[in-house]
Amino acid sequence: MRRLISLCLGLVLAAALPMMAAAQDGPLRIDITEGVIEPVPVAIPSFVPENGASDMAAQITRVVGEDLTGTGLFRRIPQEAFISSISSFSSPIQYADWRAINAQALVTGAVTVEGSQVIVKFRLYDVFTGQELGEGMQFAGTTDGWRRMAHKVADQVYSRITGESGYFDSRVVFVSESGPKDQRAKRLAVMDYDGANVQYLTGSGSIVLAPRFSPSGDRVIYTSYETGSPRVHVLSVGDTQSRILPAQAGSMSFAPRFTPNGQGLLYSVNEGSNTDIYRMDMASGQTSQLTTGPAIDTAPSFSPDGSRIVFESDRSGSQQLYVMPAGGGEPTRISFGPGRYGTPVWSPRGDLIAFTKQNAGRFHIGVMRVDGSEERLLTASFLDESPTWAPNGRVIMFARETQGAQGASSLYTVDVSGRNLKRVTTPDGASDPSWGPLQ
Amino acid sequence: MTLPKTAALLCAALLAAACTNPDRFGAGDGAGMNGGMGAGAGANGGIVPGSANDPQSPAYFNQTVGDRVLFAVDQSTLSPQAQQTLEGQAQWLQRNADYLAVIEGHADEQGTREYNIALGARRANAVMEFLVSRGVAPNRLRTVSYGKERPIEICSEESCYAKNRRAVTVISFGTAGATS
Known part of the structure; x- marks a missing residue:
């Protein structure tokens, strides 16, 4: 499937990277090069609260979404459109359900709170190839610093898809x-x-x-x-x-x-x-x-x-x-x-x-x-x-x-x-x- | 110097200090920007010490002599009108050796912040060099630039910008460490 998403970072880069326009048919990837902006549709189901921390999980999910859509490179698919739900961090992904709503990337996560500690896990999936993009990761920090955990997840997602380092944290x-x-x-x-x-x-x-x-x-x-x-x-x-x-x-x-x-x-x-x-x-x-x-x-x-x-x-x-x-x-x-x-x-x-x-x-x-x-x-x-x-x-x-x-x-x-x-x-x-x- | 005169000067200095906040950057009442030298001169005998009628008062300096000069856009050249004001300032400072002056340079908002610091410094320096050339001891003078940080007029039009591109000579009572 041709899914070149090319995003212009200007003529300067376009001139520097003329070969990028030829890229296609690969894993999920935003090549930052000459072209028309078409934000990547991404599904970010609410992260699963593993220890009753549903408020925290909802907040972290929201900030991950805001980070990614704030770049202008991603468009978040509304929750109401979802066919599948993610009730467990380890449950298998029904790729067909996510393809059906035209999601190109899927971010799942889980949040655990123990005392003043928060642990955030996430996985990133390339929906069209039906594969996980990179490995699952987890970040731990204090509940006060929960936004940083969200930014770290978003930085990883951004980085794996664009090949550039992030800037949210x-x-x-x-x-x-x-x-x-x-x-x-x-x-x-x-x-x-x-x-x-x-x-x-x-x-x-x-x-x-x-x-x-x-x-x-x-x-x-x-x-x-x-x-x-x-x-x-x-x-x-x-x-x-x-x-x-x-x-x-x-x-x-x-x-x-x-x-x-x-x-x-x-x-x-x-x-x-x-x-x-x-x-x-x-x-x-x-x-x-x-x-x-x-x-x-x-x-x-x-x-x-x-x-x-x-x-x-x-x-x-x-x-x-x-x-x-x-x-x-x-x-x-x-x-x-x-x-x-x-x-x-x-x-x-x-x-x-x-x-x-x-x-x-x-x-x-x-x-x-x-x-x-x-x-x-x-x-x-x-x-x-x-x-x-x-x-x-x-x-x-x-x-x-x-x-x-x-x-x-x-x-x-x-x-x-x-x-x-x-x-x-x-x-x-x-x-x-x-x-x-x-x- | 007689005691009453010293007291009067002190009072004047205190008054000037008391006005520090509203008048700090020359917001003042704006009277006599380049006012005629004779404005307060007619009131022989009835002069209230420290008032704008008292030629030895800071109020006289600020309002009658004129405490500021204005500049063209992105320039620090002294206009003929500015030089006339500064001649008056130099004469006043010569006559009133118990005062020091800080010359504050300012810019309008049409410029980047740090450049405007340097531009305000140039304007203050132009005033200082003029006063020194007219015989004011350099150790009575100090310059500081506020760039575009302290406008007195806040509209974004040339009528305001023209008043913000200024160097203000702020006098205070005191003597230089080693007055010449």
Whole structure:
């Protein structure tokens, strides 16, 4: 049976993977390549409560479904359409019943609760070939952390079908915003990737800006006005203790970014009218200056292998993107379209750079190859900025601020294809997201 | 300095401090953005210390001299009007050596957040360099940039943006560590 489900992640990937279009007639697989979106119909019967934990089982099933359908790659078949029911995790699968309702994937599961422990088991079936896809797995955790168990199941399902790593069991650090535009209160917060489990990391007594997760997710670096002037701070996520990083007296420092190994950072220092990018080793406090000249050089981002840095500079007269070696040196300009380009972020896959573009009174989130070619704009609005990559490099989260006196900021995600634009629900306004690693 | 005068200055400083919250980023009453130098000058004898009629008061600085200058989109160049305001600020600071100033640079919302921090810093620095060139001791001045974090006007139109692209000279009572 021909079941090629091809999903476009854009012309860039299509050009890179021309052979993918020939794939077909195999096991259940979403090839992410050029083509028309046709979400895979998936059946997710309510996970079987094995120890009377029916509420928990229902919740976990719901979140697995939300994770998968939230990608835009899957469509969940409503429970009412089911012919078979799954009453036991080990009962044999009646493939014909699932084929009859056109399910292509079937996810079954069971949930056991013992005290404060929850155990989630799942299996994934390729309905058309009548085979299990991969082996059954189980995850154990605390009942408080039940959502993580659901995300882990969904990550496995996503990964087995797409061949890509997942991104559901991940967290995002961001700036929570409240109050009117001219007296906005800001504090750092972390949440699950889907907006659940918001925890605040700082008070709202000082302006905080643009946090970044460390590569392992244990720390956050950010800019705070706690001293009355913008300075770089580092905060431990576990105990929310923060400290200020050393800086030259009287200077403003901001736009911090971790190095790929998490042991150092890049940041910008303003002196006079000039802003340059520096690098600091966190243990020793030793710094080196990576850019020079009278321009504004800021918003750096390392390539995942640590060899290069993309940053923005107005050395040409307006904000544009440049790439330089990790130790500094002559940068190469990579953005040449109309308008201004800022906030470049290197994809964790290494293949693309996401950026904010301002042109003709509108803001866009876009992506380009690392040499600046094949620019594509994914969004357009009054004010979009601050892109951050999902750990698998397939989705971008960003902040969108609405226009006018009542304007407020919230977080959105969009596929690297430009499809599946969705708002992330947060309790208050939200900006400056930084997507952490897969846990 | 006489005791009453010192007391008056202290009162003025306290008043200024008391206004910190609403006026912090220059929301104020907006009077006399670039007001004429003579606005409060006619009231000889009846001057209330610390009021906008008192040429030595922060209120006079803020309202009559003008505590802020405005900038064009994505620029930090001082316009002739801005330079005129800053001449007045420099003269006031020269006459009132018991005050320090923090120059706050701001940007409108049409820009990315971190770039706007750097842009606000440029604007504040342009003001500082001008004041220093007119003889104000650098150690009485400090700059800070708020980027687009503290607009005073909240509409998303040029009429508001124009007022948000600003550098505000915020004075406070005190002396520099080693005043020249």
